[in-house]
Amino acid sequence: MSQYEDITYEVVDNAGIITLNRPQRYNAFRAQTVDELIAAFQRAWSDHTVRAVILTGAGEKAFCTGGDVKQRAETGDYGPSELDRFRIGDLHKLMRDIPKPVIAAVNGIAVGGGHVLHVLADVTLAADTAKFGQAGPRVGSFDAGFGSAYLARVVGEKKAREIWFWCRQYSAAEALDMGLVNKVVPADRLLDEAKAWVAEVAEKSPTAIKFLKQSFNADTDHQAGFSNMAMTALDLFVVSPEGAEGAAAFAEKRPADFAAHVDWH
């Protein structure tokens, strides 16, 4: 795949820069977006000039707001894809497996599956205007895999449960305070800061970095098993009356009435 529609990919010096490019939907991803992200991460993996990957979002408003809820309300899924599968789980694993640092440069709101993407990055740099949070229980969705278990490793169990159950939004300063991001910079400095981090890490031993990333991952690789189950569960949940109510309410700009659609048995 060399032509992209939903993302852009460029190599600048030693940085592979992947930009989510659906600003009209706050950089929410559909199945095609995920296909393109996978293709770009694979290119970055194979390109020996690329020493780290920067993942960011187009525009000033959003980094990524997760799955495209409007698409889901319209068709019940995330739209057509190359292999007829929504490969978000494959993307999560690829971001962990690529043996180079992945730097999330969070330029705006990171919510839902978009929040999960920055959580899975090796480090996160945030614009001072960025906002963070999960949204699943508000819109009839969840990530019971890396999105919850790995988040708990990053911020601790209590905070992770708060983030997921209450679906609040947190400022960049709050995110820094809870260890969710590595550094906060003025919004107009974000990309330069990310490039500086790439330049600095490019001076280090690629093989040492590769071993270290694999070592850090080994401790949480068992979470890939949960993630597989979580994706299967989510596929079933989003088409249930309760799951579908969340997407419909978002698309219709009204509060969701989950209680009326729950299967209590």
Ligand SMILES: CC(C)(COP(=O)(O)OP(=O)(O)OC[C@H]1O[C@@H](n2cnc3c(N)ncnc32)[C@H](O)[C@@H]1OP(=O)(O)O)[C@@H](O)C(=O)NCCC(=O)NCCSC(=O)CCC(=O)c1ccccc1C(=O)O
């Ligand atoms: C992010 C908001 C809180 C921003 O609010 P606000 O600033 O008021 O802006 P809006 O007017 O709401 O939004 C502007 C514009 O963008 C459209 N938009 C925003 N987000 C989405 C989206 N996710 N999908 C489609 N469109 C979106 C919005 O409709 C507006 O368009 P108009 O034409 O102007 O009306 C707020 O926008 C918000 O709450 N957004 C929804 C966030 C959300 O619920 N995201 C999905 C969470 S669930 C999820 O991501 C799971 C998906 C998933 O992929 C997955 C699947 C399987 C396993 C794991 C995962 C995983 O979690 O990764």
